[in-house]
Amino acid sequence: MRSLTLHLKILIAVLVLLGVSVTAYQIFVLGIPVTEDATDDLWNIDAKVEFVANTKEPVKIQMFVPPLSRDYVSLNESFISNNYGVSVNRADGNRKVTWSARRVSGKQTLYYRLVLTKRYTGEKPKVKGPTFRDSMAVEGPEKIAAEALLAPIRQHSADVETFIGETIKRVNNLGDDNVKLLLAGDPSTPHKAQIIELLLSIAHVPMERAHTLRLEADQPQTPELWLRSFSGSDWLYFNPDTGEQGLPPDRLLWWTGPDNLIAVEGGKKAGVTFSLNNSEMNAIRLAKLTDENSDANFLEYSLYGLPLQTQQTFMVMVMIPIGVLVILILRNLVGLETLGTFTPVLIALAFRETQLGFGIVLFTLITALGLSLRSYLEHLKLQMLPRLSVVLTFVVVLIAAISLFSHKLGLERGLSVALFPMVILTMTIERLSITWEERGASHALKVAIGTLFAASLAHLIMTVPELIYFVFTFPAILLILVGFMLAMGRYRGYRLTELVRFKAFLKEHN
Template sequence: MRSLTLHLKVLVILLVSLGILITAYQIFILGIPMTEDETDDLWNIDAKVEFQASPREPVKLQMFVPPLAQDYVSLNESFISNNYGVSINRADGNRKVTWSARRASGKQTLYYRLVLTKRYSGEQTKAKGPIFRDSIPVEGAEKIAAEALLAPIRQHSADVETFISETIKRVNNVNDDNVKLLLGGDASTPNKAKVIELLLSIAHVPMERVHTIRLAADIQQNPELWLRSFNGENWLYFNPESGEQGLPVDRLVWWTGDDSLVTLEGGKQAQVSFSLNNSEMNAIRLAKLTDENTDADFLEYTLYGLPLQTQQTFMIMVMIPIGVLVILILRNLGGLQTLGTFTPVLIALAFRKMQLGYGIVFFTIITALGLSLRSYLEHLKLQMLPRLSVVLTFVVVLIAAISLFSHKLGLERGLSVALFPMVILTMTIERLTITWEERGGGHAFKV
């Protein structure tokens, strides 16, 4: 007996631990939302490219598009053009789209459209980057000015992160004579980035230019320049104007490097304008969509690999054993009296769509009228099967009548009364009647 009890305890602990581990993995590793009420942003980004094509010349236009390597995943990507060939290439961590045409004339308009959201999969690729670079050649007065700036920077820094921050702050002090010399009268952000790169290269600290788009709806914007450096483990992002460290969460990396966003052959006056808008989508549906765009192949062998409609069916089915567990706890530990084990669970499932308040009202109405009919049938001395058939037919007609009147009165919740399990309601009415006759009305109301 003792070994049987120990065996049961070990089995319970193993099953409970397994359930907790699976749930924790989905929530904290895969990032799957816990409730269907959660929503997440869905971003629609349009990049409109306009240029003037040269007559009698082939046109080739190249534009960087987001690599979407880490934090975001693409749900849909479109390249909209008229009579242009389209190809996509990857190089140095960037993605570039190429539109080409043999002949084009006049004003041309091309569109790049991207729908994206944050990545749900917890699997992140390990960051890689250079940790050393050669110095940029510099001579004469520029070399003296650079060394003069680097001396206090080394004194006030302790690691790569603080070294870069201190460098950016020094370069943005435009009143410093050494800074003025290196800037050459051009205090623009791109030129400051060049000076910062020069100083960092002398210290053999690698640096890359990062061009980002802000995820904000209904505002005109241009790519914003940031700087980044690899510290051996992660990429460190810096604002070249303030030295602020850390890329804001609303920034999307569009491309890295020194090249321009657009390069054009066979045309002129190329301009790119961005427009963004966002919408919300059910987070569970969004998690499914993002999983379809990730490399987590094992998810195809879970319920998430099933069609969405089938998943919704299983969402209801898995509620049944959970409801039975709750009923068992309430009956065995709380002493609560119920009308069987499965009947309360199936009725509660109908409350999911109707909500608790409306569900109790409609359930009470149907049960009360059903009990009245059952009491009347008792006087007719019908056998059990004919009696159940009459009650079932009455329940169906009653549900249809309630749905009809609810629709006419504009009560949309009343339409959900059709979700009540008709057979279960019929058996509930029959068992309540028997309970009433055997133990009285008070006990029937308790169960």
């Protein structure tokens, strides 16, 4: 007996732990929203390219566009131009669009439009990067100044991360004579990044420039320069002006390397203007779009991967254990008497079509008339199978009659009575009549009312939209319910109704 109890406890613990783990993984790792009303940002980015084309010369415009390979995923990408050929190529981890035309003249305007959102899947693509680089050539006073700066940097750093941070800090000390020599009167951010790269190359630490765009709506944006270095497993980002480490979450990596954003052949006065705006979309719908537009497949093996019609069926099915749990609590803890466990749940499912109030009236009417017929057939001394067959046929005829009269009276809700499970109604009538005979009319009425109450409560809980969404999206929660049901299977304590019954006995005992 003790080993059986231990086995049950282990089984419950495993089921609960598995259910909690899978659900937590979906919520915290995959980022699936907990509520159906949750929304996520959808960003629309427009890059307006303007330049003046040279007369009678072929034109070729190249511009970097986001690689979108890690934190963000593209939902739509458009290249808007008139009489230009468009091609997109990848090189050195970047993407570059090329517009080309044989003959254009005057001022030209091209557009690049991108709609993107945060990547949902927690399994981000693996990244690779260099962990060693050769030293950049430097001679004369610049070499001496670089070595003078590197000496204290090596002394005050413990690893690559702190080495880069200390280097940025030293280069931004504009009062240092060595820094002044290397900057040569140009303290701009791009030039400081070049000096930082020089110092790091002497120490064989790889570093590259990362150009980002701040995702901020209704504000003019220009690319912002960051520095990054590969740690062996991930990229480390640094602000070249402050030494701040870690790329803020509102930054979109646009391109990497020392090249300019745009290059024009056959034109002049080229410039790019960025405009951004964001909107919100239902989180699950956005997750589906993300799944379709990327290599992510976290929804593919969920119930959302089923056809829509099948999804609607499963939305009803996954709620049946919730209804069963309600009946279990009402019977084992409260002490409510019903016609079994599953009959109230099936009646609750029927209430989905008839609605609660109308369904109770129809159920009461059909059951009362069926009990009357069952009582009449009892006088004929029929066997059980023929008697059930007659009652079932009577229920069908009664349902048809109610549907017909409801239609004639304009009560279209009455047509849904045909969706009541006829066999369940027949067995309900049969079991109520047996209870009537064995334990009296008052007990049969009590059981009937208890069944209706339990079915009504189960229906109300099973039709809560937030609960339907949660169970359908995180079906592993059903494993936790199974664990609770197993624990209830060993409950031997008093029910609430029994505490009321034995209240007087407890007073006398005290």
